[in-house]
Amino acid sequence: MSSLQVAIIDCGMGNLFSVKLACERAGLSPVVTSDKRDILTAAAVVLPGVGAFGTAMDTLKKLDLVEPLRDVAASRTLLVGICLGMQLLMTESREFGLQKGLNIVEGEVVRLESYNSEQRCKVPQVGWNRIFRANGTWHRSPLEGLAEGEFMYFVHSFYCKPADPAAVMSTTRYGALEFCSSLKHRNVLAFQFHPERSGPQGLAIYRNLASIMTNLPETNG
Amino acid sequence: MTIRLIPRLDIKGPNLVKGIHLEGLRVLGRPERFARLYYEQGADELLYMDVVASLYQRNSLLDIVKKTSQEIFIPLTVGGGLRTLDDIREVLRAGADKVSLNTAAVKNPEFVRDAARRFGSSTIVVSIEAIRKPDGSYEAYTDNGREKTGVDAFEWAVRAAELGAGEIMVTSIDHEGTGKGFDLELTFRIAQTVPIPVIACGGAGAVDHVGEVLSHGHVDAVCLASILHYNIVRRHEGMDEVTGEGNMEYLKQPRSFSKIQDASLQEIKAHLLRQGMACRPVRSTEVHV
Amino acid sequence: MAEKLEAKFGLPEQVMFCRRCVMSNQRPASSVEFRHTPTQRHRTLRFDQEGICDACRFAERKEQIDWEQREKELLRLLDRFRRQDGAYDCLVPGSAGKDSCYAAHILKYKYGMHPLTVTWPPLLYTEIGWKNFRNWLEVGGFDNVTFKPNGRVQRLLTRLSIENLFHPFQTFILGQKNVPPKLALKYEIPLIFYGENEAEYGNPVADNETSLRDKSFYAMDNLSDVRLAGVPIRDLMDKHHLSLNDLAAYLPPNYKELERSKIEVQYLGYYLKWTPQEAYYYAVEHTGFEANPERTEGTYSKYISLDDRMDGLHYYTTFIKFGIGRATYDASQEIRNRHLTQDEGIALVKRFDGEFPKKYFNEVMEYIGMKPERFMELCDQFRSPHLWKKENGGWKLRHQVS
Numbered sequence: 042m043s044s045l046q047v048a049i050i051d052c053g054m055g056n057l058f059s060v061k062l063a064c065e066r067a068g069l070s071p072v073v074t075s076d077k078r079d080i081l082t083a084a085a086v087v088l089p090g091v092g093a094f095g096t097a098m099d100t101l102k103k104l105d106l107v108e109p110l111r112d113v114a115a116s117r118t119l120l121v122g123i124c125l126g127m128q129l130l131m132t133e134s135r136e137f138g139l140q141k142g143l144n145i146v147e148g149e150v151v152r153l154e155s156y157n158s159e160q161r162c163k164v165p166q167v168g169w170n171r172i173f174r175a176n177g178t179w180h181r182s183p184l185e186g187l188a189e190g191e192f193m194y195f196v197h198s199f200y201c202k203p204a205d206p207a208a209v210m211s212t213t214r215y216g217a218l219e220f221c222s223s224l225k226h227r228n229v230l231a232f233q234f235h236p237e238r239s240g241p242q243g244l245a246i247y248r249n250l251a252s253i254m255t256n257l258p259e260t261n262g
Numbered sequence: 263m264t265i266r267l268i269p270r271l272d273i274k275g276p277n278l279v280k281g282i283h284l285e286g287l288r289v290l291g292r293p294e295r296f297a298r299l300y301y302e303q304g305a306d307e308l309l310y311m312d313v314v315a316s317l318y319q320r321n322s323l324l325d326i327v328k329k330t331s332q333e334i335f336i337p338l339t340v341g342g343g344l345r346t347l348d349d350i351r352e353v354l355r356a357g358a359d360k361v362s363l364n365t366a367a368v369k370n371p372e373f374v375r376d377a378a379r380r381f382g383s384s385t386i387v388v389s390i391e392a393i394r395k396p397d398g399s400y401e402a403y404t405d406n407g408r409e410k411t412g413v414d415a416f417e418w419a420v421r422a423a424e425l426g427a428g429e430i431m432v433t434s435i436d437h438e439g440t441g442k443g444f445d446l447e448l449t450f451r452i453a454q455t456v457p458i459p460v461i462a463c464g465g466a467g468a469v470d471h472v473g474e475v476l477s478h479g480h481v482d483a484v485c486l487a488s489i490l491h492y493n494i495v496r497r498h499e500g501m502d503e504v505t506g507e508g509n510m511e512y513l514k515q516p517r518s519f520s521k522i523q524d525a526s527l528q529e530i531k532a533h534l535l536r537q538g539m540a541c542r543p544v545r546s547t548e549v550h551v
Numbered sequence: 552m553a554e555k556l557e558a559k560f561g562l563p564e565q566v567m568f569c570r571r572c573v574m575s576n577q578r579p580a581s582s583v584e585f586r587h588t589p590t591q592r593h594r595t596l597r598f599d600q601e602g603i604c605d606a607c608r609f610a611e612r613k614e615q616i617d618w619e620q621r622e623k624e625l626l627r628l629l630d631r632f633r634r635q636d637g638a639y640d641c642l643v644p645g646s647a648g649k650d651s652c653y654a655a656h657i658l659k660y661k662y663g664m665h666p667l668t669v670t671w672p673p674l675l676y677t678e679i680g681w682k683n684f685r686n687w688l689e690v691g692g693f694d695n696v697t698f699k700p701n702g703r704v705q706r707l708l709t710r711l712s713i714e715n716l717f718h719p720f721q722t723f724i725l726g727q728k729n730v731p732p733k734l735a736l737k738y739e740i741p742l743i744f745y746g747e748n749e750a751e752y753g754n755p756v757a758d759n760e761t762s763l764r765d766k767s768f769y770a771m772d773n774l775s776d777v778r779l780a781g782v783p784i785r786d787l788m789d790k791h792h793l794s795l796n797d798l799a800a801y802l803p804p805n806y807k808e809l810e811r812s813k814i815e816v817q818y819l820g821y822y823l824k825w826t827p828q829e830a831y832y833y834a835v836e837h838t839g840f841e842a843n844p845e846r847t848e849g850t851y852s853k854y855i856s857l858d859d860r861m862d863g864l865h866y867y868t869t870f871i872k873f874g875i876g877r878a879t880y881d882a883s884q885e886i887r888n889r890h891l892t893q894d895e896g897i898a899l900v901k902r903f904d905g906e907f908p909k910k911y912f913n914e915v916m917e918y919i920g921m922k923p924e925r926f927m928e929l930c931d932q933f934r935s936p937h938l939w940k941k942e943n944g945g946w947k948l949r950h951q952v953s
Contacts, residue, residue, distance in 0.1 A: 092382030283842040285853040408846035
């Protein structure tokens, strides 16, 4: 198994093509898959996603990927959530009533609207916004080398509130709200924005991920 | 809130074209070349519209979508003649992030709901192309500005949002291609009425127009076509082989189109920043993929 | 299939389509209108041995012309006629379609001429047509003489042309062709500039290589030769109690007067490369021209032939008589100018050709005093059996481009 093999989970929604391409550009070997064997043996697993929380969780259950993902999280393999993927990692979401997530990162998912006090801030947030350091340096994180206040591309109506403030890697302001735009919790990394759609700065994140992967001690052999 | 500037590329076959009032197929060059330049010049997103798809009942953008998404890492929206969920799926598979729906959505509004359910609201942009009527109302048109629908543009915008559209793109057919500025009334009313982001399109002929539609139109993003394309043509950056299909007469003797004070993305963004409007600044470093 | 089908109007029995554009060999060439009779055998568009029509061949040759050279010829021509003493030095006929907007503007503002624009107005202006006409003069900036003919006579002649020839546009064609030379005589303007040459559309290529318009098209030497609405003038006058003066608007200038005056009629399209869509862009840029806010009925375009509420009816009659509707005309022209590929043209023709012009139909019928049912009866009378067959209670074209 190549040390750079990345499994990108296919739960039917989202621009997997661009995630795959971004991985390739970073020198990784991505494979789009919904087979749990691929997921359990990859050097890193990416959980992207677009759309409704409930539907995505149902799909993960149907594909029998819930436990495998928890296993990956418990191991030292890199698990990367993007956009909805980040939200799925949390304990629960308030989209359409209370729904259970993967509970890999403790915290909840809340709708943007509750904090949409400024007239001009619409929901979903669609567009570029700035990420700021939350807990000290970004050194040795996937955000290594990026400038403070770098612009990334967001498309979302919900955001995550991790229970552990130390997990917050970057914050972003939308209207009066300051929310967690990316998190880092041991081997679990997650981005509310889309690095593969954020131009060269976003691609830099993928290169950083590749770097982190190659520096990790041997995982599943 | 950071606003977005989105170059709009109208495409017919292999060519980038630009009309006036959604009429006329003057070729300005190759879309891939323009797309690349816009990416390098700081575009926030890109929009590809197949302007003849509904009219000719065909879809032909897949190749250029594939090519573009290999090289350009910002969101790409594709529209023109998307009639079924399969059409949408194919375009997304080819690398698009969002799709724009007009003709098919007006004919069958439930299509918007189905598409939003299947692909996620944020993937679905409903495009409304409207003409101002003598009584001050605005009517939506389909088939690249050719067929009347009897549908009121504002009512349709509200409905589209209810059906699950992620964004509304509103184009003034009266203004587009003329360089006389955006239809502020149209854009303002839609932006104030729908809870989802609104993209203004049609009419930018000077840098000031962009600032105007953002501050008076209250929109979240602006689509630009003539003002950017003619800028590239004038600076000869987009010069390509002038053979093959299409109305190449203008390219053979390029002269400026006097209704448009063309400008580059950098110039427009610099202007907006000076006016205190938040937008993603253009990087001066070489784009490096 | 041995059945021999009658081919009316002297049209070719076998229907063929050009291998490059979408035009068929049934297309009539321009004829001398005032000799037009009900039993006229039309000259039609010629196809060469490779199955390519004259108009496409002309378009081919257009690409090879040395336009710089032609422009030099134009400059020499204009130098001969240009006047700085305040008088008009040329006359530009037109009704503010994209072509006359382009012609008048470029002659005045690029080449420094002093044109008088002359308009034979549409039977019934459309809103967009009227707007564009005003803008032509207000934004473009031209003097204009509009010759509006006696409405009662025009309506009568229009109705009769439909009855006898199924040709509603005859009065317009006659007026547009004949009034400019007559006014040129009166105003002593020795140069008339029409736009693109008719060979663009399929009249014999030979006409084109010199730009002077064939005098036989607009001059007459003897009144007894003249027919209007297919009827000899004398009969018209007797039957409908009209005087010669009532009909004078439609009559061509006297040949001898024309000869004496040495008026020249030229085609600008001979000197300047004519691209229909670029004329549209030019007109928008310089004379406030606006496209039709919606698709023009019977075709896919929004910028061609917009100003008369009767336009749609005219093209419907060509569809009935020759199987050629507006979409075919527009698409053929655009294919020749490489705005469209042949496949695209075919798709458009299939979708829009022959669309019934319902928007203004009732209004036009009422205006000319014809019952709609009568028009529909005439449709059936003028269908040629070699083009149409009855199917499922309706009519279907036997041959369609593919």
